[in-house]
Amino acid sequence: MTSVATLAPAVPRSRRGPGWTLAVVLAGQFMAILDVSIVNVAAPTIRAALGASGSGLQLIISGYTIAYAMLLITGARLGGLSGPRRMFLLGLALFTAASLTCGLAGSEGALIGFRLAQGAGAAFMVPQVLSIIQLNFAGAARARALSAYSAVLAGGIVAGQVLGGLLVTADLFGTQWRPVFLVNVPIGLALLAAGARMLPSDHVPRDQGLDLPGLLCFSAAVSLLVIPLVLGHEQHWPLWGWCSMAAGVALLGVFAVAERRARHPLVPGRLLRAPGLLPGVLGVFFAMVTWGGFLFTVALHLQGGIGDGPLRAGLTFVPGAAGFAVVSLTWRRLPARLHRGLILAGFALAALGYAGLSPVFGGGGRGEPLLEILLAVTGAGLGLAYSPLFTVALAGVEPRDAPDASGLMSTTLQLGQVMGVATFGSVYLSLSPSSRAIGVTGFGLAACAVVGAACVLPLLRRPRLS
Incomplete structure (x- = not known):
């Protein structure tokens, strides 16, 4: 039997060595995974400080996940069009800036909006991690890189819960919940500087194109599925949620049919x-x-x-x-x-x-x-x-x-x-x-x-x- 570590070769093209490439992209992946759970621990403090409503608090916590899930395919295709290095850095910059504005937000509405922007930044950044690994690691090196990627996924959610608890409990300089967002800013800036120097150059195929109707159809289908799944239990599974999920499934069917005829399918x-x-x-x-x-x-x-x-x-x-x-x-x-x-x-x-x-x-x-x-x-x-x-x-x-x-x-x-x-x-x-x-x-x-x-x-x- 052929080892799974010896298949599908690629050519490494890192500027500073593959180890640095992997460290930068996995650190970005870790931050994105961390923010799925780190805010959960701070939720009661956020609600008390901003006077957030129950539904508003749900959107503060879940808005990140909604935007993240909805835009992942979009981020992947944009990476294919403009290059994974460029899109990783762009997504990282948006994620870092949104983390800063989340930490400085003074109202419930502002925090919801900035959380959506943070999720969008993660969605543009995260798909590039696997693309960079696929394109720049071969054989056993690729298997090692994917193993490290798996370890980051495993630890990110748990680390978010632990770090969130530590930061909220510490109440640094009387900032209460804000450090759960602000902690991303220095790390993000350091990764932007490192990524600009260490990530491999992009070589974008000329035959790439953007299936905009398919992109919109898929994004709409995912949002119709994810929003009621995220909010459904707190809302006692209302009728609109079931209708939304049914519409999402139907749109996925439309997407599957349309993709067969698309010139540049997603x-x-x-x-x-x-x-x-x-x-x-x-x-x-x-x-x-x-x-x-x-x-x-x-x-x-x-x-x-x-x-x-x-x-x-x-x-x-x-x-x-x-x-x-x-x-x-x-x-x-x-x-x-x-x-x-x-x-x-x-x-x-x-x-x-x-x-x-x-x-x-x-x-x-x-x-x-x-x-x-x-x-x-x-x-x-x-x-x-x-x-x-x-x-x-x-x-x-x-x-x-x-x-x-x-x-x-x-x-x-x-x-x-x-x-x-x-x-x-x-x-x-x-x-x-x-x-x-x-x-x-x-x-x-x-x-x-x-x-x-x-x-x-x-x-x-x-x-x-x-």
Whole structure:
């Protein structure tokens, strides 16, 4: 069997070496992931300081995710048109500027608007990370880069919860919630300076074009799906939300039909025919559904059902993030013949971890030290599935399709997390405060992991990607 680390070569073109290239783009990715969760911890303080309404607070927290998910494909295609280096720096500049204005905002409305701008900056920046990795790393170096990318995804959300708790608790210079945004500014400025010197030059293919109708159709479809998923539970799943999601699904169908006739489709047919891509995309989607739902519901249980503070709850997840990250960085040390089998084994281990929520929390307490062991095992299992899966899914993609593949994978990641939070968060909250809530949710997560494993079975039957 061919190792997934030896396929789809690319030519490194970094100005200061591939290590610096990877460090810059992954630091940008980490900031974008961090801001998904860092604001959650500061929400009560923001509400008190700005007098925000319930719906306004929801949009402050979720506006970032909405704009981020809606514009990822747009950011990927713009990267293909103008070059991933240029678009990464532009997105990073917008993200940094929006972080500054968020930290200085004096009203609810202003903060909502700046959060949307922050999400847009992340959407323009994040797809370029995978594009730059695809175009500038080859063979084993690419597999290592994707493993580091996976580790950053694992740690970003947990780090956001911990850092948010630390910053709000510290109340630096009496600034209360503002440092959760302002912390991005010096880091963003440093990355802009480093990126301008160290990121590889852009070489944009001349045959690129922009399918504007398809872009608008897809963006509208994603927004119609994401907005009710993000806001639905707090609004008690109103009729407009269901109508919006139905319209989003319909628009996705229109988009799929229209793409077949487009001169410059957002998702070229040859990309969808890349060996292993579609099973890989489905596997990544279900992996992110379970990971997002797991982190969210366990956090709800720790803070609501048990009474932990946000900082303690965030620190509780460190073993899970560590397990995910360590496995992501070390799985390549196993024999190449086992790499694809790791995907199925990882899903199975994660499913066991999810199902273990019921006995661990069954006594009504925190279940220590079994809880930390369970989190580490679950994180390790998901890392074992996710990192080889991501490598296999992208290994057969041609360099000219890297921007579109990056947009597709980034959108899949974000939609998976949103779906996981919305679906399993609703399951947990609908059963809470019953003691069965976390157990039922855990078994639902385990079933979802089994579905993810079923989706990747075609990868196990394919001995080669070419």
